[in-house]
Amino acid sequence: xxxxxxxxxxxxxxxxxxxxxxxxxxxxxxxxxxxxxxxxxxxxxxxxxxxxxxxxxxxxxxxxxxxxxxxxxxxxxxxxxxxxxxxxxxxxxxxxxxxxxxxxxxxxxxxxxxxxxxxxxxxxxxxxxxxxxxxxxxxxxxxxxxxxxxxxxxxxxxxxxxxxxxxxxxxxxxxxxxxxxxxxxxxxxxxxxxxxxxxxxxxxxxxxxxxxxxxxxxxxxxxxxxxxxxxxxxxxxxxxxxxxxxxxx
Numbered sequence: 439x440x441x442x443x444x445x446x447x448x449x450x451x452x453x454x455x456x457x458x459x460x461x462x463x464x465x466x467x468x469x470x471x472x473x474x475x476x477x478x479x480x481x482x483x484x485x486x487x488x489x490x491x492x493x494x495x496x497x498x499x500x501x502x503x504x505x506x507x508x509x510x511x512x513x514x515x516x517x518x519x520x521x522x523x524x525x526x527x528x529x530x531x532x533x534x535x536x537x538x539x540x541x542x543x544x545x546x547x548x549x550x551x552x553x554x555x556x557x558x559x560x561x562x563x564x565x566x567x568x569x570x571x572x573x574x575x576x577x578x579x580x581x582x583x584x585x586x587x588x589x590x591x592x593x594x595x596x597x598x599x600x601x602x603x604x605x606x607x608x609x610x611x612x613x614x615x616x617x618x619x620x621x622x623x624x625x626x627x628x629x630x631x632x633x634x635x636x637x638x639x640x641x642x643x644x645x646x647x648x649x650x651x652x653x654x655x656x657x658x659x660x661x662x663x664x665x666x667x668x669x670x671x672x673x674x675x676x677x678x679x680x681x682x683x684x685x686x687x
Contacts (some may be wrong), residue, residue, distance in 0.1 A: 461520045464530070466686045468515035472538050472641070472678035474508040478561075482506050482546065497549045498602045498610050499559070501648045505596060505674035508561050511540030515682070519571070530571040534588060536641075538563040538678065550599070559599040563643055563676065565592040565621045573629070582629035584637070592621035592643040594676060598653065613653035619644025619676075627682070635684040643676040 473479075482503045499506075519532035540561040541547065550558040569588025577583065593616055600611035621644050627637020649671075 461522045464517075464519050464521060464686055466515075466517040466519070466684050468517070468536070468685075469683045470513040470515055470536060470538065471681045472511045472513065472540070473680075474511070474540060475677040475679060476675040477506065478508045478540075478643075478674060478676040478678070480506050497546065497553050497555060498599045498612055499546075500610075500612055501614070501650055501672050504559060504599070504612070504614065505561070505594075505646070505648055505672075505676075507543040507546055508540040509543050511538050511561075511678075513538035517684075521573070527572060527574040527576070530573060532567075532569055532571060532586075532588070534567045534569070536563075536565050536567075538565075550602075553602045555600055555602045557598050557600060560597045562595040562597075563592055563678075564595075565623070565641060565643055566590045567621070567623055569623070580631040583626070584629065584635070585626040586624070588623045590621055591618055592646075592676070593618050594643070594646045594674075596648070601655070609655065611653075611655045613651045615647075615649045615651050617646040617648070619646050623680075625680070625682070629686070633686050635682075635686065637682050637684070639680040639682060641678045641680050643678065645673050645675050648672040648674060 482499060513536055515534060515536040517532050517534040519530045521528045521530040540563075542559060542561075547558055567588030567590035569586055569590075571584050571586035573582050573584040575582045595616050596614040598611065598613040600609075602610050621642060623639055623641045625637050625639030627635055629635040
């Protein structure tokens with residue numbers, strides 16, 4: 439994956455240099471809204487495979503259920519690109535980074551509140567892409583439809599959950615390692631004149647591994663506390679339908 443990213447970055451640079459005389463350097467800032475899909479949006483199993491469940495609540499989730507029930511999220515993006523004319527429309531290689539923030543569902547947030555948990559988990563995704571856009575600039579009314587595709591990597595961060603207290607003195611706190619995975623994006627939309635665009639995308643942010651860090655504390659389960667790496671591997675398929683408003687300079 440690292441070699442692929444290096445090759446694409448070099449290709450983007452070489453294309454930009456080769457067409458430097460006719461190219462237009464553009465920078466873009468995006469406002470993003472994302473609707474989770476796949477395992478990222480799946481429901482938490484109330485019974486689950488967790489050993490300890492509060493009598494009236496689904497928390498704490500633990501590594502077998504975390505990474506699910508993400509609510510609609512928001513974020514920002516930045517892109518640097520070169521546009522050049524190919525006779526029928528324009529092609530624009532780009533490098534792009536995004537930041538997405540998703541809370542868990544409101545019902546789960548209520549469960550953490552009822553359990554008097556100090557921390558409720560939150561999901562952050564940071565995808566980085568290299569890709570290319572095609573823009574058709576021959577329509578009237580200052581509309582410029584476009585389609586684009588990119589590949590790269592996504593970093594998933596899950597913030598800690600707990601401490602939660604159950605059964606009197608039992609305290610559970612779970613912290614999670616950051617995970618990275620191959621990612622892609624595909625989308626289409628239109629520019630309105632030169633400086634504003636709107637588009638809809640699908641972000642396939644990969645299959646992420648869920649593992650504890652050594653900041654996890656579970657005084658009911660010594661295996662969980664001392665042998666994190668030997669637990670069964672859990673994965674989450676993370677994806678989002680993304681609505682983007684772009685501002686271009």
